[in-house]
Amino acid sequence: MSSTAPFMVAIAGGPAAGKKTICNVIASSLQTLHNPPNVLHLGLSDFHYELGKDAQAEETEGGVQEINWHAPGAYDFDLLTTTLTSLTSSDPDLKIPTFDRSTRTRKFSTPMTCSGQETTQIDVVLIEGEYTLWSKMVREELVSLRVFADLDADERLSRLVLRDTEEKGYPLATILDDYVKFAKPSFDEFILPTKQFADIILPRGDLNTQGIELIGLHITEALRARQNQGVMVVEKKKGPRMSAMTVVSGTETPGRSWREIPREGGSFYQIGG
Numbered sequence: 001m002s003s004t005a006p007f008m009v010a011i012a013g014g015p016a017a018g019k020k021t022i023c024n025v026i027a028s029s030l031q032t033l034h035n036p037p038n039v040l041h042l043g044l045s046d047f048h049y050e051l052g053k054d055a056q057a058e059e060t061e062g063g064v065q066e067i068n069w070h071a072p073g074a075y076d077f078d079l080l081t082t083t084l085t086s087l088t089s090s091d092p093d094l095k096i097p098t099f100d101r102s103t104r105t106r107k108f109s110t111p112m113t114c115s116g117q118e119t120t121q122i123d124v125v126l127i128e129g130e131y132t133l134w135s136k137m138v139r140e141e142l143v144s145l146r147v148f149a150d151l152d153a154d155e156r157l158s159r160l161v162l163r164d165t166e167e168k169g170y171p172l173a174t175i176l177d178d179y180v181k182f183a184k185p186s187f188d189e190f191i192l193p194t195k196q197f198a199d200i201i202l203p204r205g206d207l208n209t210q211g212i213e214l215i216g217l218h219i220t221e222a223l224r225a226r227q228n229q230g231v232m233v234v235e236k237k238k239g240p241r242m243s244a245m246t247v248v249s250g251t252e253t254p255g256r257s258w259r260e261i262p263r264e265g266g267s268f269y270q271i272g273g
Helices: 019-030 053-057 077-088 136-142 153-166 172-197 209-229
Strands: 007-013 039-043 096-100 105-109 124-128 145-150 200-203 258-263 266-271
Touching: 007 019, 007 136, 007 172, 007 209, 019 039, 019 124, 019 145, 019 209, 077 096, 077 124, 077 136, 145 172, 145 209, 153 172, 200 209
Parallel strands: 007 124, 007 145, 039 124, 145 200, 200 266
Antiparallel strands: 096 105, 258 266
Protein backbone atom coordinates (compact mmCIF):
# COMPACT_ATOMS: atom_id res chain seq x y z
CA MET A 1 0.00 0.00 0.00
CA SER A 2 2.56 2.54 1.11
CA SER A 3 6.21 2.83 2.03
CA THR A 4 5.49 4.75 5.25
CA ALA A 5 6.04 3.23 8.68
CA PRO A 6 3.65 0.40 9.56
CA PHE A 7 0.79 0.66 12.03
CA MET A 8 1.88 -1.47 14.99
CA VAL A 9 -0.53 -3.14 17.38
CA ALA A 10 0.67 -4.85 20.58
CA ILE A 11 -1.66 -7.46 22.07
CA ALA A 12 -0.73 -8.57 25.59
CA GLY A 13 -2.42 -10.82 28.14
CA GLY A 14 -1.99 -13.97 30.16
CA PRO A 15 -1.22 -17.44 28.80
CA ALA A 16 -4.05 -18.80 26.61
CA ALA A 17 -6.01 -15.52 26.68
CA GLY A 18 -6.56 -15.78 22.91
CA LYS A 19 -3.89 -13.32 21.76
CA LYS A 20 -2.94 -15.29 18.67
CA THR A 21 -6.59 -15.80 17.71
CA ILE A 22 -7.23 -12.07 18.04
CA CYS A 23 -4.34 -11.37 15.65
CA ASN A 24 -5.62 -13.95 13.17
CA VAL A 25 -9.13 -12.48 13.18
CA ILE A 26 -7.85 -8.93 12.69
CA ALA A 27 -5.50 -10.03 9.90
CA SER A 28 -8.32 -11.89 8.12
CA SER A 29 -10.62 -8.87 8.32
CA LEU A 30 -7.94 -6.61 6.83
CA GLN A 31 -7.51 -8.97 3.89
CA THR A 32 -11.12 -8.31 2.87
CA LEU A 33 -10.38 -4.63 2.14
CA HIS A 34 -10.42 -3.40 -1.45
CA ASN A 35 -6.69 -2.73 -1.24
CA PRO A 36 -5.46 -5.25 1.37
CA PRO A 37 -2.45 -4.19 3.43
CA ASN A 38 0.64 -6.29 4.00
CA VAL A 39 0.06 -7.63 7.53
CA LEU A 40 2.87 -9.18 9.57
CA HIS A 41 2.02 -11.34 12.59
CA LEU A 42 4.82 -11.54 15.16
CA GLY A 43 4.76 -13.81 18.21
CA LEU A 44 6.77 -12.67 21.22
CA SER A 45 7.59 -16.33 21.93
CA ASP A 46 9.93 -16.20 18.91
CA PHE A 47 12.01 -13.65 20.81
CA HIS A 48 12.91 -16.02 23.63
CA TYR A 49 16.59 -16.18 24.45
CA GLU A 50 18.40 -19.23 23.09
CA LEU A 51 19.81 -21.94 25.33
CA GLY A 52 23.30 -23.30 24.81
CA LYS A 53 23.89 -27.03 24.84
CA ASP A 54 24.98 -27.00 28.48
CA ALA A 55 21.87 -25.10 29.52
CA GLN A 56 19.67 -27.44 27.49
CA ALA A 57 21.13 -30.41 29.32
CA GLU A 58 20.32 -28.75 32.65
CA GLU A 59 16.85 -27.55 31.60
CA THR A 60 15.08 -30.42 33.32
CA GLU A 61 15.80 -31.97 36.67
CA GLY A 62 14.09 -35.25 37.46
CA GLY A 63 11.76 -34.74 34.51
CA VAL A 64 10.42 -31.43 35.85
CA GLN A 65 11.03 -28.17 34.00
CA GLU A 66 13.32 -25.85 35.96
CA ILE A 67 13.52 -22.84 33.63
CA ASN A 68 10.83 -20.20 33.82
CA TRP A 69 9.96 -19.40 30.20
CA HIS A 70 7.13 -17.18 31.46
CA ALA A 71 9.42 -14.62 33.14
CA PRO A 72 10.27 -11.31 31.41
CA GLY A 73 13.96 -12.18 31.60
CA ALA A 74 13.37 -15.08 29.19
CA TYR A 75 12.71 -12.62 26.33
CA ASP A 76 15.23 -10.71 24.22
CA PHE A 77 13.65 -7.24 24.24
CA ASP A 78 16.73 -5.73 22.58
CA LEU A 79 16.13 -7.98 19.57
CA LEU A 80 12.43 -7.10 19.63
CA THR A 81 13.20 -3.37 19.65
CA THR A 82 15.73 -3.73 16.83
CA THR A 83 13.28 -5.76 14.75
CA LEU A 84 10.39 -3.31 15.18
CA THR A 85 12.67 -0.34 14.50
CA SER A 86 13.89 -1.96 11.29
CA LEU A 87 10.27 -2.55 10.23
CA THR A 88 9.55 1.18 10.52
CA SER A 89 12.24 1.87 7.91
CA SER A 90 11.41 -1.11 5.63
CA ASP A 91 14.99 -2.35 6.00
CA PRO A 92 15.55 -4.65 2.97
CA ASP A 93 17.97 -6.78 5.01
CA LEU A 94 15.54 -7.37 7.86
CA LYS A 95 15.23 -10.93 9.14
CA ILE A 96 12.57 -12.14 11.56
CA PRO A 97 13.39 -14.72 14.27
CA THR A 98 11.63 -18.05 14.68
CA PHE A 99 12.21 -19.90 17.94
CA ASP A 100 12.57 -23.68 17.72
CA ARG A 101 11.12 -25.05 20.96
CA SER A 102 12.68 -28.47 20.48
CA THR A 103 16.26 -27.16 20.30
CA ARG A 104 15.69 -23.86 22.19
CA THR A 105 17.44 -22.01 19.36
CA ARG A 106 16.47 -19.32 16.85
CA LYS A 107 16.68 -19.08 13.09
CA PHE A 108 16.08 -15.97 10.98
CA SER A 109 14.20 -15.46 7.72
CA THR A 110 12.63 -12.76 5.54
CA PRO A 111 9.29 -11.51 6.95
CA MET A 112 6.30 -13.50 5.69
CA THR A 113 2.97 -11.66 5.60
CA CYS A 114 -0.30 -13.28 6.66
CA SER A 115 -1.13 -13.71 2.97
CA GLY A 116 2.08 -15.67 2.39
CA GLN A 117 4.19 -12.96 0.74
CA GLU A 118 7.87 -12.50 1.58
CA THR A 119 8.53 -8.77 1.88
CA THR A 120 9.95 -6.09 4.16
CA GLN A 121 7.32 -3.58 2.95
CA ILE A 122 4.87 -3.99 5.83
CA ASP A 123 1.73 -1.91 6.43
CA VAL A 124 0.45 -3.43 9.68
CA VAL A 125 2.37 -5.28 12.40
CA LEU A 126 0.38 -7.38 14.87
CA ILE A 127 2.62 -8.49 17.72
CA GLU A 128 1.18 -10.72 20.42
CA GLY A 129 2.60 -12.18 23.57
CA GLU A 130 2.51 -12.08 27.34
CA TYR A 131 4.96 -9.16 27.58
CA THR A 132 4.27 -7.00 24.53
CA LEU A 133 3.48 -4.09 26.89
CA TRP A 134 6.47 -4.73 29.16
CA SER A 135 9.14 -2.68 27.36
CA LYS A 136 8.70 1.07 27.75
CA MET A 137 10.51 1.68 24.47
CA VAL A 138 8.19 -0.67 22.59
CA ARG A 139 4.91 0.48 24.10
CA GLU A 140 5.63 4.23 24.04
CA GLU A 141 7.86 4.79 21.03
CA LEU A 142 7.11 2.03 18.52
CA VAL A 143 3.58 0.73 19.03
CA SER A 144 0.56 2.66 17.72
CA LEU A 145 -2.15 0.77 19.63
CA ARG A 146 -1.89 -1.21 22.87
CA VAL A 147 -4.38 -3.97 23.70
CA PHE A 148 -4.74 -6.24 26.74
CA ALA A 149 -6.73 -9.47 26.34
CA ASP A 150 -8.37 -10.02 29.72
CA LEU A 151 -9.69 -13.57 30.15
CA ASP A 152 -10.73 -15.34 33.36
CA ALA A 153 -7.89 -17.32 34.96
CA ASP A 154 -9.90 -20.56 35.18
CA GLU A 155 -10.77 -20.35 31.48
CA ARG A 156 -7.13 -19.75 30.60
CA LEU A 157 -5.98 -22.73 32.67
CA SER A 158 -8.52 -25.05 31.06
CA ARG A 159 -7.36 -23.87 27.64
CA LEU A 160 -3.73 -24.47 28.60
CA VAL A 161 -4.47 -28.02 29.68
CA LEU A 162 -6.40 -28.85 26.50
CA ARG A 163 -3.88 -27.16 24.20
CA ASP A 164 -0.74 -28.61 25.73
CA THR A 165 -2.10 -32.14 26.09
CA GLU A 166 -3.68 -32.34 22.64
CA GLU A 167 -1.31 -30.23 20.53
CA LYS A 168 2.00 -30.68 22.35
CA GLY A 169 1.51 -34.03 24.02
CA TYR A 170 2.59 -32.81 27.46
CA PRO A 171 1.56 -34.86 30.51
CA LEU A 172 -1.08 -33.20 32.67
CA ALA A 173 1.21 -33.23 35.71
CA THR A 174 3.89 -31.32 33.78
CA ILE A 175 1.40 -28.68 32.62
CA LEU A 176 0.00 -28.11 36.10
CA ASP A 177 3.45 -28.01 37.65
CA ASP A 178 4.58 -25.37 35.16
CA TYR A 179 1.41 -23.36 35.74
CA VAL A 180 1.66 -23.36 39.54
CA LYS A 181 5.41 -22.88 39.70
CA PHE A 182 5.96 -20.42 36.84
CA ALA A 183 2.99 -19.30 34.72
CA LYS A 184 0.59 -18.08 37.42
CA PRO A 185 3.19 -16.30 39.61
CA SER A 186 4.66 -14.60 36.53
CA PHE A 187 1.21 -13.47 35.42
CA ASP A 188 0.33 -12.03 38.82
CA GLU A 189 3.66 -10.29 39.36
CA PHE A 190 4.69 -9.16 35.88
CA ILE A 191 2.01 -9.53 33.18
CA LEU A 192 -1.15 -8.31 34.91
CA PRO A 193 0.44 -4.97 35.95
CA THR A 194 1.08 -4.13 32.26
CA LYS A 195 -2.70 -3.94 31.83
CA GLN A 196 -2.45 -0.34 33.05
CA PHE A 197 -0.57 0.61 29.87
CA ALA A 198 -3.29 -0.64 27.50
CA ASP A 199 -5.30 1.73 25.33
CA ILE A 200 -7.94 -1.00 24.96
CA ILE A 201 -8.87 -3.78 27.37
CA LEU A 202 -10.73 -6.76 25.90
CA PRO A 203 -12.80 -8.52 28.58
CA ARG A 204 -13.30 -12.21 27.63
CA GLY A 205 -10.22 -12.07 25.40
CA ASP A 206 -10.77 -13.62 21.97
CA LEU A 207 -14.42 -14.32 22.84
CA ASN A 208 -15.10 -10.59 22.61
CA THR A 209 -15.87 -10.56 18.89
CA GLN A 210 -17.38 -7.07 18.87
CA GLY A 211 -14.31 -5.61 20.51
CA ILE A 212 -11.99 -7.32 18.02
CA GLU A 213 -14.12 -6.02 15.16
CA LEU A 214 -13.79 -2.46 16.49
CA ILE A 215 -10.02 -2.79 16.70
CA GLY A 216 -10.02 -3.88 13.06
CA LEU A 217 -12.10 -0.82 12.16
CA HIS A 218 -9.68 1.41 13.99
CA ILE A 219 -6.73 0.01 12.03
CA THR A 220 -8.67 0.35 8.77
CA GLU A 221 -9.39 4.02 9.42
CA ALA A 222 -5.75 4.65 10.32
CA LEU A 223 -4.66 3.10 7.02
CA ARG A 224 -7.18 5.20 5.11
CA ALA A 225 -5.89 8.33 6.81
CA ARG A 226 -2.38 7.43 5.69
CA GLN A 227 -3.50 6.84 2.11
CA ASN A 228 -5.64 9.96 1.88
CA GLN A 229 -3.43 12.38 3.72
CA GLY A 230 0.03 10.88 3.38
CA VAL A 231 0.58 10.97 7.15
CA MET A 232 2.84 8.73 9.20
CA VAL A 233 0.81 6.21 11.18
CA VAL A 234 3.32 5.48 13.94
CA GLU A 235 2.87 8.10 16.65
CA LYS A 236 6.05 9.07 18.47
CA LYS A 237 4.40 10.29 21.63
CA LYS A 238 3.50 9.06 25.07
CA GLY A 239 0.05 8.29 26.38
CA PRO A 240 -3.03 6.58 24.94
CA ARG A 241 -3.74 7.00 21.24
CA MET A 242 -7.21 5.54 20.94
CA SER A 243 -8.92 8.91 21.46
CA ALA A 244 -7.54 10.11 18.11
CA MET A 245 -9.79 7.68 16.23
CA THR A 246 -13.24 8.92 17.26
CA VAL A 247 -14.88 7.23 14.26
CA VAL A 248 -15.02 3.95 16.20
CA SER A 249 -15.99 5.36 19.59
CA GLY A 250 -19.10 3.98 21.24
CA THR A 251 -21.36 6.89 20.33
CA GLU A 252 -20.76 6.44 16.60
CA THR A 253 -20.97 2.64 16.56
CA PRO A 254 -24.56 1.69 17.58
CA GLY A 255 -24.95 -1.56 19.46
CA ARG A 256 -21.32 -1.69 20.56
CA SER A 257 -20.27 -1.30 24.18
CA TRP A 258 -17.29 0.99 24.71
CA ARG A 259 -16.59 2.32 28.17
CA GLU A 260 -14.12 5.17 28.60
CA ILE A 261 -12.24 4.93 31.89
CA PRO A 262 -10.34 8.03 33.06
CA ARG A 263 -6.82 7.58 34.39
CA GLU A 264 -3.84 9.75 35.13
CA GLY A 265 -2.28 10.85 31.85
CA GLY A 266 -5.38 10.09 29.77
CA SER A 267 -8.14 7.54 29.27
CA PHE A 268 -8.26 3.95 28.14
CA TYR A 269 -11.16 2.03 26.67
CA GLN A 270 -12.79 -1.16 27.85
CA ILE A 271 -14.86 -2.91 25.20
CA GLY A 272 -17.84 -5.02 26.10
CA GLY A 273 -17.15 -5.19 29.82
